[in-house]
Amino acid sequence: MxxxxxxxxxxxxxxxxxxxxxxxxxxxxxxxxxxxxxxxxxxxxxxxxxxxxxxxxVAELTSVQVSNSHLSLGAMVTTATVASSEQVRRSWPLLAHAATWVGHDQIRNRGTVGGSVVHADPSAEMPAVMLLADARLEVRSATASRTVDAADFFWGYLSTSLEEDEILVRLTLEVPPTGTRWGFCEFAQRHGDFAEAGAACLLPPGGRPRVVTFGAADRPFRATETESVLVAGPAVDEKRLRRAVSGDAAREGITDRTKVRLLGTMVQRAVAMARDQQV
Ligand SMILES: Cc1cc2nc3c(=O)[nH]c(=O)nc-3n(C[C@H](O)[C@H](O)[C@H](O)COP(=O)(O)OP(=O)(O)OC[C@H]3O[C@@H](n4cnc5c(N)ncnc54)[C@H](O)[C@@H]3O)c2cc1C
Missing domain, CATH: 3.30.43.10 (Uridine Diphospho-n-acetylenolpyruvylglucosamine Reductase, domain 2)
Structure with a gap:
């Protein structure tokens, strides 16, 4: 049609x-x-x-800016740019890596980080990473501007706190401290398909670990029980890790046992990856 x-x-x-x-x-x-x-x-x-x-x-929406402390992306920056930009790869390698999982070349060349975040597909990679980073989202209407934390932005399936007359302008992520370990893993039937389940983790040296899972609920969510288990570092007992993931999944109301097992595997693999990947 x-x-x-x-x-x-x-x-x-x-x-x-x-x-x-x-x-x-x-x-x-x-x-x-x-x-x-x-x-x-x-x-x-x-x-x-x-x-x-x-x-x-709208040229104002296409810039990538990086400082020592922050990475800032205009909403119209394409996913292809997120994946390939040297500035993004250096400051937020996890984000650049996650972008390579979004669809195919054609999709990434046209699709934008802002569009993906506003569309808020629960299986999408960009919303998950924004939640992981606790990105600040600048939005504006004809009469007002405001900033929303990613944690308050995603409400549910294709649903966000953006008002109908608001435009997402810019997404700003704090750059992780040097030495931060990171991992990302997702499962899809074919590369480029939407994830059936996925996980991303950030383990800052001496800081609180952050873990986000996606594709399993109606929006990406922080896996806080899993984060607590990872406080001791990525070399954690696998059974303990899986138990924590199951606890997080149960709190989110995920009852499908296959999905919970898949999530456990995604988290386990993301954490295994974090043993070797460092900012
Ligand atoms: C075959 C195929 C495979 C795909 N696979 C994946 C995948 O694996 N992972 C993934 O994450 N995505 C995937 N996508 C979706 C793709 O990433 C989209 O590009 C993305 O979801 C939306 O971005 P867009 O720029 O195209 O937004 P659009 O399609 O133009 O807009 C999407 C929605 O967001 C609103 N919007 C867009 N920008 C703004 C803004 N700045 N302010 C306010 N509202 C705005 C629009 O009004 C619309 O409601 C796939 C798409 C296709 C067709």
Missing amino acids: KPAMMEYYAPTGLGEAATLLAEAAEDGGKVIAGGQSLIPMMNFRLVRPPVLIDLGG
Whole structure:
């Protein structure tokens, strides 16, 4: 099928885009980024936005900035850039690695980090890493700006705290301290498919470990019991690790035992990877 008819706008500035969205949002108007999720949904008539506001010409949304302490990505930075940018690879190697798991070349070349985060597919890699990093998400409407922590952003299946008239502008991640160990693992039927289960971990030297799993619930979630087990470092007893993952899964209401076992394996492999990977 083809999408229903719509009006199309191509603003060149963020203010103009926000004003257009303010006028269109009430009737279901949307911004479009890479179109890799929105266009298929429109083709299937799952959504019928009467107005599309293309963010492709908004240059303010495409920059990658890095300092000693922070990595900052414009919402329109493509997943391909996240995967290949030297700045990202040096400051946040886990993020660059995770981006290589998003779909295929064609998807990564068009799809954006902001689009993926706003779309909030529970199996998607970028939301999981943003939660792991506790990224700060800058959003704005025609009249106001605010910052949302990733922990408060993902509400459920394809659902976030973003208002209909708001645009995600920028995602900022604190750079992990030198010596931080990291691991990432996911299982999909074929490389490039959405993950059936996945895990990412960050083990800062002397700091609180962070573990996020994705693909198993209606949104990515922090595995806090697993984090507690990893306080002693990545060389942890596997049975203990799996018990902790099961505890986290139970608290999230995941009852499918195959899924829980798969999650356990993903966490175990991410932690094993962290023994060798260091920022
Ligand atoms: C075959 C295929 C395989 C895929 N495999 C994977 C995969 O393995 N892992 C994965 O994570 N993804 C996968 N994807 C999805 C892909 O990563 C998308 O690119 C991504 O989910 C959405 O990004 P986008 O830039 O294309 O957003 P769009 O499709 O343009 O937009 C998605 C939604 O976000 C909104 N939006 C976009 N940008 C903003 C913004 N800045 N502010 C406010 N709202 C915004 C849009 O209005 C829309 O509702 C796959 C897609 C396809 C077609």
